[in-house]
Structures are given as C-alpha cells and as structure tokens.
Amino acid sequence: MSEAKMQPFPSTSSRVATPTVDAKGVGYAFDIDTAPKQVLFEIDFVLAPGEFVILTGPSGSGKTTFLTLIGALRALQSGSLKVFGSELAGLGHKGQREIRRKTGFIFQDHNLFEALTAAQTLSLTMELQGVQIDKRAARSRAAALLSMLDMEQYLDTKPHALSVGQKQRIAIARALINNPPLILADEPTAALDSENARLVMGILKHQAESEGTSVLMVTHDSRAFHAANRIVNMIDGRMTA
Amino acid sequence: MRASIELGIRHLLYNRPRLLAMSASVAVGVVIVFVEMGLLLGVLDSQALIATLVRGDLVVMNIARVDLHRWDKIDAIRLAQIAAIPGVARVMPVYMDHVNLRDAQDKRVRRIIVYAFSPDDMPLNVGDPVRVSAALKMSRSFMFDRLSRPIFGDIKPGKSIEIDKFPLLVSGVVTMGVDIVNDGNIVMSAGDWLARSPASKPIMGVIRIAPGADADKVRNEILARLPPDITVLTPNELVERENVSTLETTPIGILFTIGMIAGFMIGTINCYQVLYTEVADNLPQYATLKAMGFSDEFLRTTVLAQAALLSGTGFAVGLTISILADGYLAFVTLLPIKIHLVSASLVCLATIALCILAGWIAIHRVQAADPASLY
Numbered sequence: 001m002s003e004a005k006m007q008p009f010p011s012t013s014s015r016v017a018t019p020t021v022d023a024k025g026v027g028y029a030f031d032i033d034t035a036p037k038q039v040l041f042e043i044d045f046v047l048a049p050g051e052f053v054i055l056t057g058p059s060g061s062g063k064t065t066f067l068t069l070i071g072a073l074r075a076l077q078s079g080s081l082k083v084f085g086s087e088l089a090g091l092g093h094k095g096q097r098e099i100r101r102k103t104g105f106i107f108q109d110h111n112l113f114e115a116l117t118a119a120q121t122l123s124l125t126m127e128l129q130g131v132q133i134d135k136r137a138a139r140s141r142a143a144a145l146l147s148m149l150d151m152e153q154y155l156d157t158k159p160h161a162l163s164v165g166q167k168q169r170i171a172i173a174r175a176l177i178n179n180p181p182l183i184l185a186d187e188p189t190a191a192l193d194s195e196n197a198r199l200v201m202g203i204l205k206h207q208a209e210s211e212g213t214s215v216l217m218v219t220h221d222s223r224a225f226h227a228a229n230r231i232v233n234m235i236d237g238r239m240t241a
Numbered sequence: 242m243r244a245s246i247e248l249g250i251r252h253l254l255y256n257r258p259r260l261l262a263m264s265a266s267v268a269v270g271v272v273i274v275f276v277e278m279g280l281l282l283g284v285l286d287s288q289a290l291i292a293t294l295v296r297g298d299l300v301v302m303n304i305a306r307v308d309l310h311r312w313d314k315i316d317a318i319r320l321a322q323i324a325a326i327p328g329v330a331r332v333m334p335v336y337m338d339h340v341n342l343r344d345a346q347d348k349r350v351r352r353i354i355v356y357a358f359s360p361d362d363m364p365l366n367v368g369d370p371v372r373v374s375a376a377l378k379m380s381r382s383f384m385f386d387r388l389s390r391p392i393f394g395d396i397k398p399g400k401s402i403e404i405d406k407f408p409l410l411v412s413g414v415v416t417m418g419v420d421i422v423n424d425g426n427i428v429m430s431a432g433d434w435l436a437r438s439p440a441s442k443p444i445m446g447v448i449r450i451a452p453g454a455d456a457d458k459v460r461n462e463i464l465a466r467l468p469p470d471i472t473v474l475t476p477n478e479l480v481e482r483e484n485v486s487t488l489e490t491t492p493i494g495i496l497f498t499i500g501m502i503a504g505f506m507i508g509t510i511n512c513y514q515v516l517y518t519e520v521a522d523n524l525p526q527y528a529t530l531k532a533m534g535f536s537d538e539f540l541r542t543t544v545l546a547q548a549a550l551l552s553g554t555g556f557a558v559g560l561t562i563s564i565l566a567d568g569y570l571a572f573v574t575l576l577p578i579k580i581h582l583v584s585a586s587l588v589c590l591a592t593i594a595l596c597i598l599a600g601w602i603a604i605h606r607v608q609a610a611d612p613a614s615l616y
Contacts (some may be wrong), residue, residue: 073532073613093537100612101534107615111529113248115255127244128534158255174533 018085020182020214021047021070025079028065032077039065041237043079049181050212052205052227054219057234063218064186066234070216071184072099084181101128104175104213106185110167112159118146118170119155122177129178145173148203150196164191172200176207183207185217189224201227245539249546252523263515264554267596270508271559272566274588275580277500279567283578284493287420289483290577291356294365294417295476297333297447298456301463304472306444308486309479310422314442319471323446326462328454333364334443336434342427343403344394351393354426355383355404356417357434357441364447367415367428377430382412389425390575407437419575448473505595512555513599516548520606525615532612540607548600552593559592560585 028040039062047053055063068074069081072088072095081088083099091099112121122142126133133141139155146152149169159167168191175183183204189197205227207213217224225231233240253260286293291309292300301323305313317334324332336357341350356365360377363370367384376384383404385396401408404427417426435441450459460473474482488494520527527540564580571578 068613071532073615097534097536099534100532103534105529105532105615107529107532109525109615111525111615113252113523113526115252116248120251124244124248125533 017049019046019082020049020051020084021045021216022082023066023070023079024081026066026069026076026081027078028062028069028074029077039237040069043237043239045232045239047182047214047216049214050208052208052215052217052229054217054225054228054231055234056218056220056231057240061234062237063234067184067186067216067218070182071103071105072096101178102180102182104178104180104183106172106175106183106188108187108190110159110164110171112167112170112174114159117156117158118142118151118173121170121174122146125174125177142173142177145177146170149173150199165193165196168192169196169200172203176203179207179211179213181213183213183215183217185215185219187219187221188217189219189221194223197221197223242542245535245542246546249543250550252543253519253547253550260554261558263519263551264558266511266515267508267551267555267592268559268562269511270504270506270595271556271588271592272562273504273507274501274591275504275559275563275585276566276570277497277504278584278588279563279570279578279580280576281493281497281501282581282584283571283574283576284421284497285484285487286577287418288487289480290418290420291365292476292479292483294367295447295479296364296366296370297476298450299448299460299463299473299475300479301332301446301448301471301473302444304470306472308490309483312444314444315446315471317442319467320443320446322467323448323463326459326466328451328459328462329448330451330454331362331449333358333362333447333449334431335364335445335447336431336441337444338438338441340405340427342393342425343406345400345402346394351424353389353393354423355434356426356428357431358428359431362447365428367417368413372413373415373428376413377428379410379412381407381433382410383427383429383433384413384415385411386417386419386426386428387414388416388418388575390419393425405437409433418577421576505591508555508559508592509595509599512548512551512596513602516544516551516600516603517606519547520544520603524606524610527607528610528612528615531610532615537608540610541604544604544607545597545600548596548603549593551600552596555596556589556592 023043023045026040026043029036029038031037043066057063069076070083072091076089084102086095086099116124119139119142123138126138143152143155146155149172151166151169154162154166172188189200192200201224204215208215289309301315303313303315320332320334323329338355339352340355342353343350358364360374363374367373373384396402396411398411398413400411402411415428419425450456463473530540567578567580
C-alpha cells in the first residue's frame with residue numbers, strides 16, 4: 001500500500017472545524033408507544049473531525065442504537081444530536097438522506113448484491129455523489145482503493161467467488177469510496193483474520209489522519225483498540241468513560 | 242435513473258435459472274391469455290369463414306339471414322333484378338345445403354356441407370380459380386375440402402363417393418375450413434346441384450360491380466329498387482356482422498373473455514409473487530442502499546426495471562409456448578387458431594403494464610426495508 005494510492009479521491013480537508021457529531025442528552029426507547037424500553041440515557045458525546053473513537057461495552061448496552069441515531073437511520077426521540085452541524089431532531093427524509101450520503105457505513109454483514117462485481121458495487125456507490133462520473137475514471141478509482149485493501153485482483157469478481165473476509169473488505173471499500181467525512185462501523189474486523197484486520201484498521205486510521213475523516217467504530221475486538229484516539233465504554237445505555 | 246435501471250437488470254440477469262423460473266411464472270398467464278384468445282379468434286374466424294372467401298364486391302342475402310348459419314335463402318328472381326341495375330357487372334348465386342356422404346370403407350353416412358356455384362363465375366375463393374373451375378366442369382363430380390375433419394374417410398381425387406346415394410367422382414380438392422359445428426365441405430357446380438335439386442334457392446349472391454362504378458352507390462341503388470327482403474353488405478361488413486352476431490348470440494365471447502381475464506390475473510399475481518420473493522430475499526441489500534442514502538425513487542426504479550424486464554422475458558417465453566400450443570390446438574380442432582400480430586401486440590402491452598403494476602405493489606416491501614435493522 002503506497003501513500004500515493006491514498007489520494008485518489010476528492011479531498012475533504014476543507015471541512016470546517018465544527019464537531020462531526022455533537023450529542024447532548026440523547027435518549028432513546030424502543031416500543032415507545034406500547035411498552036417503552038429505554039436503551040439510551042442522556043448521552044453526551046462529541047466526535048471531532050479526524051478523530052477515531054472506538055465504542056465498546058457489553059451486548060445490549062446501546063452502542064448500536066447510538067450508531068444508528070448518528071447515521072440518521074432512526075428518528076431521534078429526545079435530546080439534541082447534530083451531525084455535520086445539522087440537527088437531526090425533526091429532520092425530514094431528504095435531510096436524513098443527505099446525512100447518510102456523507103456517511104460511510106460498515107455493517108457486520110457485507111450485504112453485497114450478488115450480481116455486481118466489486119468494481120460495479122463501488123461504481124454504484126459513486127453515484128451517490130450526484131455527479132456524472134466517467135466509467136473509466138470510476139474504475140480506476142475503484143482499483144486504487146481495492147489495491148489499498150489488497151483486493152485489486154478481485155475488481156471484476158462477484159461476491160460468490162469471494163471469501164467472507166474478502167466480501168467484508170469490498171464492503172469496507174464501499175464505505176470509503178466517496179471519501180466520507182464520517183465513518184460508522186459496526187464490528188468491521190469480526191470476519192477478518194489478524195492480518196486483514198490490521199490492514200483495515202490501518203486504512204481507517206490513515207483515513208482519519210490524512211483526510212480528517214471522523215471514525216466511530218463499535219467493536220469488541222481488542223486488536224483494534226490501538227488504532228483509536230479514544231475508547232468510550234457504554235454500559236446499560238450510559239457512557240461511562 | 243440509469244444506475245438504478247442497470248442495477249435492476251443486472252440483478253435479474255445474474256441468476257439465469259432463477260430468471261427462467263420467474264419468466265415461466267409470468268408466462269403461465271401469457272399462455273392462458275393466448276390460448277383463450279386463439280380459441281376465441283379461431284371460433285370467430287371459422288364462423289365467418291364463408292365471408293372471407295367471397296370473390297366479389299358485395300354480397301346480397303335474405304334480410305332474415307342475420308347470421309351465416311341461418312338457412313334463409315334468397316329468391317333467384319332477386320339476383321336477376323340486381324343484375325339489371327346499372328353498375329352491377331355480375332351477380333353470382335351460391336347454393337348451400339346439407340348432403341349425406343357415405344364413407345366407402347366403413348359404410349357410414351355422415352352429413353357434410355355442400356356449396357355449389359358456377360365454375361365460370363367462381364364467386365368463392367376456394368383454391369386456384371383456373372384449376373377449381375376446370376375440375377368443377379367435370380359432370381357428376383364434386384371437390385372435397387382438404388381441411389375437412391378426418392371423419393369422412395379416405396377421399397381422394399379419382400375416387401367415386403356416394404353423395405345422397407348417388408355416386409359422384411371426386412374431381413379434386415379445395416381449401417375452405419370447418420367450424421365448431423360443421424365437420425367438412427364439398428363443392429360442386431351449380432349445374433350438377435340444380436340437376437339433382439331443381440327447387441334449390443341460393444343462400445346468397447356475390448355481386449361484382451362494373452369497372453368505375455361506386456360500390457356504395459350501387460348498393461344504395463339495389464336497396465332502393467328492390468323490395469326490403471334483402472340485405473347488401475361488403476365482404477368485410479359481413480365478417481364484422483358475423484363476429485358481432487357470434488359474440489352476442491353465443492356465450493363464447495364471455496367465456497373466453499373471462500378466461501383471458503383469469504390469465505391476466507394469474508400472470509399479474511405470479512409476477513407479484515416472484516418479485517416480492519426476490520425483494521424479500523435481498524432485503525438487506527436494499528436496506529443497505531437506503532442506509533447509504535439512495536432515494537426511494539432509486540429503489541422503486543430498480544424494482545420496476547426488474548418488473549419490465551420480467552414482462553419481456555415472460556412474454557417471450559409465453560409467446561413461444563403459445564405458438565406451439567395454438568399450433569397443436571389448430572391441428573387437433575382444425576379451427577383457424579393462430580396468433581395475430583395485433584393480438585400479440587396487445588397481449589405484450591398488457592403483460593408489460595400488469596408486470597409494472599405487480600412491481601409497483603412489490604415496491605412496498607422495499608420501502609419497508611429498515612436500514613436501522615442492519616446494525
């Protein structure tokens with residue numbers, strides 16, 4: 001992985017210094033209309049541009065719910081949550097889409113379309129930028145990113161021919177291809193061996209340092225802890241450290 | 242929009258066996274529609290057969306003969322009166338009746354339709370006019386319709402066959418066709434027919450108008466000058482009238498229409514089910530697209546592109562099976578069952594529309610995909 005290959009995408013270095021995520025008193029309950037079950041309590045949290053934060057804690061502590069609130073995948077119920085300076089409380093569908101477009105999501109499952117090659121998956125994701133991209137340019141951009149993930153030989157390969165770890169790396173490339181200012185990752189290294197886990201963590205860390213991308217990652221994988229600027233623990237819906 | 246269409250098409254084309262199975266589901270409806278439509282049009286075409294064989298500009302019949310399967314005949318004097326009207330070049334009587342044909346092998350007697358006309362006039366198009374005319378001029382002979390059902394035995398030119406207990410020579414074959422009631426036809430010359438049945442009246446007269454004369458004016462002149470016991474129609478009007486009459490006076494129209502509606506419904510439901518299943522199987526992928534910020538419109542277009550493609554492949558598979566099925570039905574029933582270009586185009590458009598409708602309903606499943614469930 002060369003440094004030159006780290007810059008094939010539009011730079012986001014011009015981002016303003018306002019926090020990427022600014023949460024104040026965020027609460028959330030499931031089944032709020034029937035049998036409310038409170039899972040988040042008065043969460044205060046700030047994620048600065050270029051900061052790499054790992055969110056850890058036992059299962060059911062509310063980490064993932066908090067992640068989905070930040071990604072505008074759920075509607076905020078109480079408190080204030082600003083992402084890229086936009087208040088998510090009362091945000092409409094269009095506003096939610098805008099937040100999501102600027103966010104790189106890495107899920108536990110790769111959820112790749114079996115019909116699409118790696119290049120096609122990444123090319124489709126580039127459509128989110130809303131500008132017409134030349135096919136050749138899109139392909140070379142996809143190839144550059146995949147080479148960083150040691151996957152460039154699989155540019156024209158469909159998921160059925162890839163291992164679980166390789167599919168996960170394609171999914172990670174999908175989250176990075178538009179050089180988003182925020183990456184939300186849920187156990188991205190769970191399906192990877194040590195070497196690939198190190199590779200992925202290195203890329204995320206580099207993305208944060210060189211591009212100013214904010215990374216919030218939920219993980220129990222202690223191999224990943226060294227990459228973070230900060231580790232936050234959540235227990236029973238409250239941040240403890 | 243291009244990207245969403247491309248995704249939908251790639252996704253559907255990816256698994257060919259699955260695409261074939263999905264197309265077959267849609268094709269079931271298409272086949273039902275085509276078979277029902279083929280049977281309906283086959284029955285209509287067969288009922289109006291004689292009108293399509295007319296070699297003339299106008300047809301005159303007894304006004305009481307409101308469809309071609311009534312036996313109200315026209316007085317010969319009327320044809321003579323029409324022949325005297327300016328603009329009329331020729332009026333050619335056509336006789337029609339039932340006769341008994343005796344199978345030389347099994348000795349069984351079966352009723353068959355006989356048409357008789359002058360071999361010099363050839364008012365019906367039943368084969369090469371020169372060849373048919375020459376064969377009909379042979380005395381005490383008849384020509385056998387080669388499209389008759391095979392219940393009449395082995396009837397070939399040169400054989401002697403008993404018609405109403407009189408041996409007649411088979412002088413050749415003609416090409417006409419049967420309908421759901423009549424199993425076959427023979428053709429003989431008006432001279433032979435009148436020699437054995439001198440009191441016969443024509444079933445209709447075929448009129449050829451003089452060169453330069455206007456058919457409408459001639460028709461109006463005929464109707465104005467003759468008593469109101471006749472009707473004058475063009476061959477096309479006769480076909481249309483017969484089709485309307487068949488649809489109005491028999492239940493086949495409603496029966497086949499219900500069959501076609503059932504076919505469309507089955508196709509639509511099948512299309513919805515396969516699209517719904519496809520969407521449900523890939524719900525995490527669609528939810529991921531939503532999480533990434535793709536709009537509902539993008540997802541809608543992706544599903545609709547699949548629906549449109551599925552309508553095309555389903556129609557193609559259905560059309561192929563229907564051509565084979567209709568060919569088999571035509572072979573078995575000897576009815577003129579075939580797929581018309583217009584009807585195929587209409588079924589194609591309806592298939593596309595109904596698959597899009599099915600896709601539109603299936604879209605609700607995609608829109609219900611919850612991106613939060615991915616974490």
